[in-house]
Amino acid sequence: MKVANLVGQRFKEKPSDCVIDSHALMVRGGFMKYVGNGIYSEFPALRRVTAKIENIIRKEMDAIDGQEVLFPVVMPASLWEESGRYKSVGSELVRFKDRNGSKHVLGMTHEEAAVHLVREYAQSYTKYPFMIYQVQRKFRDEARPRAGMIRVREFTMKDAYSFHTSQEDLDKYYDVCFQAYNRIFQKVGVPEVVTVQSDSGMMGGSVSHEYMLLTPIGEDSIVICNECDYRSNMEAAKNEVDNSGACDSAELLCIETPNCKTIDDVCAFLKSDVKTSCKAVVYQKNADDKFVVAFVRGDYEVNETKLRNLVGEEVHTAEITEEDCLVAGYIGPYGISDEAEVYIDVSLKGIGSIVAGANKEGYHYTGLNLERDLVNVNYVDISKIKENGICPCCGKSAITIKRGIEVGNIFQLGTKYTESMNMQYTDENGESHYPIMGCYGIGVGRLAASVCEVHHDEYGPIWPISIAPWEVQICCLRADDEETKKVADSLYKDLKNNNIEAIYDDREIRPGAMFSDADLIGAPIRVTVSPRNLKESSVEITTRDKSVKTIVPIEEAVKSVQNLRLKLFADIAANVEDYK
């Protein structure tokens, strides 16, 4: 490919609506073009990147006996009604009617389609286990797309579904898949992807892991222990709190605390420590607006995911009016209305003397001792773990919190879909069972954008060679000079004949512009052919990350590029054999 013919324009100025580097660089580099809110087209340069990622994934999926299939994008609503998700999923599922008025959905995930595809085929235990996967476009009507391709509405995803006849078999395969995913991210060139425990969310099921690419612009908070292997999504991280230093109790007193509506107000007014105060966070159930009150220690935040899981249904932040049973700003666990569902966090456990709202305008209690003053205190885990918090695994205060982008995940689904959609098989004793499922996803476009986010400099992306749009870029600095052009032309031909992917810039433009474009394209190896080097009968070979810069004789150029290419691949994956 010649740069002169490459569809997609590169330009200098940063588009005004790009907030993160990778987004700006991928737009500036002619990789993608905005079409609509959360919707992008891929230019050839990006398509080559995503195609390479897809093929790395395919190879690994096939290696663990996956079989590629293709599900439809548009599905009849009836299929989703079978699983119950036509109703249970929110408006991110696009529902519409066709010309005959029959209801359809746009696929946002394909559990239903997977079960539908195999439920007649897999009626005998002899067919198990098996895994099917696809690489497909999905549409999710996200509330707020952002960050370029990192959070979009339409995207390509590899989704895989495995079917098993026992939990043990699923566990075994889950681990196989876990390892395959590690290899995928290794080969894509982002070893900085880490696995974390996660919350299963609407997918159902129990065990699940997310693959997180650590970067400050990530949308998820990751809890990492510096002392042991514990890593978790904030949503799933158990919080433990040591209140052993605050067990002294005191007399329960109701004190007037005028205009003290926040924890800080109250603690300042009473000159007490926030760590012995009780904060109330009020929610309402989406279904009936019934109040749910979460009490946490004053210096902690509520982890809404954990709360939601405990409540067992969706909740939203409450709006309290004067007619309600709660007194905004003065809510406390002692003497609270029976109408509210109350959850008390473990961060309050063991404190001898707590400051808390008195459920009465202008008053707080001091000296509240939950075990002494309340009947049946049941502590639950609904708070967010904090920096330097206690690791739930090793018990040391060694928690750090980082940001990450979720680029993949694996779930144990159980029988949620096989039961609801009545998929059964007959075992060797003639008895019927529901197969147990696992599902495994990777967002391809998001992964490409994330790699760019982690691997770039101020001039452009620095693609790992395994997914780079081209492995080599040839810059012919003086295409108007006959000799220079001749050498560059022949080098381009030689590289192609040696199966090295090269993009060739033989435009008659100034060197500065040519280098800038090359930086934006981001090929890992660059060969510069110029009159200056030709005086020494040499060309210059450099890497995009500037770690290598050599001048080699023209006749050794192809060999040098080949060696450098193999070295770059070897740096990425221990198993170079795969790439030869």
Add this chain to the structure above:
RNA sequence: CGGGGUGUGGCUCAGUUUGGCUAGAGUACCUGAUUUGGGAUCAGGGGGUCGCAGGUUCGAAUCCUGUCACCCCGACCA
């Protein structure tokens, strides 16, 4: 859905407060000349119903009303 912001050639923006000549600049694009190792210079050229729809006015990018789109923060979220 709530709060804030922005819509003017492909891109970045000025002009809007205080209505007034033919709507501007830079960049990108086309032609020519000079130039050639980090986004050159000069000359010439093409490209814009100023988001859209109404309204006020002799006159609207500018004022009024409505509407749409996008960006940021929040809510929400396999």
